[in-house]
Amino acid sequence: MEEALDATNRKILQELVANARIPITELARKVGLSKTPVALRIRQLEEMGLITGYRAILSPLKLGLTHVTYVEVRLSDTRQPALERFNAAVRAIPEVEECYMIAGGFDYLIKVRSRDMTDYRRILAQHISTLPHLHATNSYVSMEAVVEQNWTEI
Known part of the structure; x- marks a missing residue:
């Protein structure tokens, strides 16, 4: 598993953690690749189980759960x-x-x-x-x- 986490994959994961809704073109620009290889890497990371899903993170404070x-x-x-x-x-x-x-x-x-x-x-x-x-x-x-x-x- 560790070998799958080269510097580019780590950067992709960091960007997705910061903003899972980042457009693929912007993500590709940030990691220095074109869209197709980035999309392929994301799919591979999902298939490996490193990315288990995407979700909205709600603010408990805004929901009154203080x-x-x-x-x-x-x-x-x-x-x-x-x-x-x-x-x-x-x-x-x-x-x-x-x-x-x-x-x-x-x-x-x-x-x-x-x-x-x-x-x-x-x-x-x-x-x-x-x-x-x-x-x-x-x-x-x-x-x-x-x-x-x-x-x-x-």
């Missing part, structure tokens, strides 16, 4: 069927922005985005506290986003 809470989750059962049930259930909660299985003192770390503390309490009561095999949670409210970025280094 409250971020991180939730530590400890499960009562960590056997594979229990993990699969938990994973499926947490994926169904629209306010969950991220969820990671953790190696350490707890089992999962969930990032929840909401309008305010009242909205978060509703999410906690109606959704998070009803997750299968949930043993305990700890919530940590974010005061300020110091670094919040998309992956840009290729």
Whole structure:
């Protein structure tokens, strides 16, 4: 995979991360190739799975989702069927922005985005506290986003 990432492909990826809607002619100009080779390289990067899709990135702040809470989750059962049930259930909660299985003192770390503390309490009561095999949670409210970025280094 590393050999497919020559300097030109890295530049293409960096430009697409910065602006996935960049016209192919402008992208070709920025990387120093004509349109056809750039289009071919993009197709190859997609086929290799390096580019997995394109999407609009919405501003949570403009949508009124200014409250971020991180939730530590400890499960009562960590056997594979229990993990699969938990994973499926947490994926169904629209306010969950991220969820990671953790190696350490707890089992999962969930990032929840909401309008305010009242909205978060509703999410906690109606959704998070009803997750299968949930043993305990700890919530940590974010005061300020110091670094919040998309992956840009290729």
